[in-house]
Amino acid sequence: MTAHKEEMLATKKQKSGSSKWNKFLTMLQELGKALQFPVAVLPFAAILNRFGGLGISFAEEGSVGYWISYIIQKPGSVAFDQLPLLFAIGISFGLAKDHRGEVTMVAAIMYLIIILMTGEHGIPEMLYGNVLTFEAHEQVWNADLGAMETVINHYSSLMYVGTENSEGIYVGATYVLNVGVLGGVVSGVLAAVLYNKFKEIKLPAALSFFGGRRFVPMIGIVVAMGLVFAFAITWPWIQLVLMMMGQAVADPTNPAVAIPGTGLYAFLNRLLLPFGLHQILNTFFWFQMPINGDVIDPITGAISETDKWINGDINAFAGGLNTSGLFQSGYFPIMMGGVPAIALAMIFAAKKDRRTEVAGFLGGVALVSFISGITEPVEFSFVFLSPVLLLVHAGMAAIFMMITTAMQIQVGFGFSAGFIDYVVSFAQSWGLSTHKGGAMQVVSNPLMMLPLIAAAGGIYFFVFSLLIRKMNIQTPGREEDGGFTTEPVEITSNSGSAAVVSTSKGTVSKADKYDVMAEKFVAAIGIDNLESIDNCATRLRLVLTNNKTIDTAAIKAAGAFGFKQLGDQALQIVIGPDVEHVANSMKRIKNV
Template sequence: MSIFDNTTSKGTFFEKAQRFGKSFMLPIAVLPAAGLLLGIGGAFSNPNTIRAYPFLNITWLQNIFTIMADAGSIVFANLAILFAVGIAVGLARSDRGTAGLASLLAFLVMNSTIHSLLKITDTLAKNNLAQAGQGMSLGIQTLETGVFGGIVVGIMTYYLHNKYNKIELPQFLGFFGGSRFIPIISSFAAIFLGAIMFVIWPHFQKIIFGIGSIVGSTGYIGTLIYGFILRMLGPFGLHHIFYLPFWTTALGGSAIINGQLVEGTQRIFFAQLGDPSTTHYYIGISRFMSGRFITMMFGLIGACLAMYQTARPEKKKIVGGLLLSAALTSFLTGITEPIEFSFLFVAPALYVLHAFFDGCAFMIAHMLQITVGQTFSGGFIDFILFGVLQGVSKTNWIYIPMVGIPWFFLYYFSFKFCILKFNLKTPGREDETDEISILTQNNTPASANQNRVDCIINGLGGKTNIIELDCCATRLRITVKDGNLVRESLLKKSGARGVLKSGNAVQVIYGPQVTVIKNELEETLNL
């Protein structure tokens, strides 16, 4: 029996991976706001910045920046608990509040158990916690399990919640049945989990360090492969599963900052962001993050221009507006699905080429030691906050436009050549019977919202066919009873840019406005 499903039906791997992947989106969703606070506050309160721009040295202004930096840094300092709660809530099918509370309790109990075992075995570090592999978590001195520990707790809690949330106890214990049983059983299970982690985590940490060193030893080619795989997983919505271990665990490297052991590329970056003694950001950022800016701010913009220029003259006006909107979204926010899904299904070879170019962008960023960090995307906003405002000496941000401009032309000429050479049906080049509606931006007036919702529900096989409904940054993620009832034509008429279906798991790509669509659906379905 899979931990992702305790029903008798056997879901596909895609269904299970989709549910696991989308559960990451809840904790990830808070990172952009926290990153903005930390980026702006840390950048403008940094002593080096104040020396360069003396007009910022105003007491009340610096107090505001300090508060912003602290408010952002506390989020990244507690990513483990965010993932513990977020994954439990994201995976739970019902009664998600109980799952979240139970996961919080389990996380506390697990770390408290580890703390007790460290005291009992007289291995509790008195100083140099980082060298001992220990750290502080919510005021508890424990082993530094990081985000991995939070993920394990979240999965364990979900499994127990899914298995026991409808349990019926004997009458004299009836009050503790059902949902009330979940925090109890999760807390007891967390004691055993803590004992297990106390024994195996030091060895597991050595293995992670070893894997990280292997990734490091592959050099630039390894970075290219990382970028290629990351982009190829994007259409399936599974890329979160791939990159998060590098961003948040020791797979992405480790560093001691202000006497604390920090693991994971993104966590190291944000720890260094608040450290005025930092002279150059961690090199792992150039491997696992910075290449995105080259592709999202420049490369895909060239692809949009190529698709516009190769569109039929009578369709250029419609396609131009749609591609311009998609290009701006990619450039400003780093969200690329509106562009990628415009050619993924009609010209998959172009997508493979795009993935290869993206891998090369990561490799070049590594070679040039570009260390511009990010929250969850590689757009202009993050580029300014975490690149330009941090200074060239720390980030080498100047190389991004220097590489990006040639990258724009690389995408432009290669896409234009392939589209014309192989007569690819990119936007504006469809047959007369094809509908351009797959690129509709869904900027529908309020009076049309219900029609869109009805169209989506009918496209998913009706209300009774929908089991689960959720979304990530750009796509609806749905589990249905019968995948054969899903009609892609109706979903595309509702404004979907693309539809992915595997068994009973369905993903419908709409773009950044997907959360509005999800809320409309939940209201109609009374979820």
């Protein structure tokens, strides 16, 4: 082989590897976006569940107050009880190319098959019923003797957890094998893959009725049967390891593991933020990891149920487990104190003649972070400007997460760690702290979160102000070229009409501001360069023919807080909570 041919082969191989990596990054972006569909249900569901549950605790059973609280609480609890199914439905819909509803039916069928056949007395017991067994001395009624008798049954530790009596003898067992949210995610992803591949399949004339989209449920059922055996073979072993990890990390009384474990999680979470992959990490800890503990009454702090397993930290907190909340509490100082302080530091670090302008948008998103816990608009203002600031942010997030773990403060959320969720979770958190008693009741009280929020705000403001000035980081308002559009910009829309807007001087716009922003983005990207347009909670998630040809300066000038290119095709543009309006406008421009 000649040197030229070897070089061509190496180049081809490199391009192939690069293409696969780009495709993988694009797929991860799509999955991260789709995860937002089921998660969007949780904020309101958490409010209903928490306040309704609190009312039930206060009211006398059967009273008017009890039934009102019941009506409020039950719709909220449904979202948490059926969360894996919501993930299957939401992810399949988000990943389907045409976002049609048929795919959600396929995902639901696949998930229901999986949980039915991996449930108690299902395929896992057929495979592992005699593996890692333990004895349980159970009392059963003998009709012939007319009395209770002790029967020794054997259960596999891969699927069951034993119930001990005061003498340490197992007197029963509970089936705990649960594919949980992972089963919903896998069902949703595969349903979408099958739908996208077979939705236009053509069958022979005699079978044409079952062609196209009608073919997808059939192939989905076949694939689900294969998934059942895949889960039945592998998941019992994986869950056993996860349960041991959950018992070690999600346990405030085991600080040697819990403190560094939660700190590492927070550090990785913030590092993955720029790539939009933190949602995948969150899905495991918030919705999948098995957590064991006692259920605590939020009013009295007394134990109402012992030795209960719940999948995911958010679900465990909603269920009142005394070991819950460790993967959520540390975010409250960051999102209510730290991130707003970053915005304040950038405002004061801006040039004097730009400070009012910068305060206009950074002040608003700082308030959004404090109230709702949505931090990305602030974070994307600096994460791509300086790796140092990103590392410092991740490091301080880890520190405050470890502090809340060490203090055993347990505050959960339904969506994010903002003021709304703090108020909603306060009663449950108070009950968990009351249960501890003694000095820890004071240290772990949810009111202790307030000085932590203030401390995080002060430390963040000082550190970021110092670093921005000392390192001359070009945060908003410090750019040498001005950074933002300050004069009216004329844009010609598809209809030919002009729209005049201004980002700083209040010029009256002849078009909806979202339409204007969308037109700027499309012009900066190229209408023929756009392959797909979607969004999550705060970002446009775009797939382009080539993301290297875009006008990055124009994207920033159009009002983006930041953007991230993944591979050669994926592009994320951070807009804020109103991103959906921009996405809809871009779709109208693209006619999709």
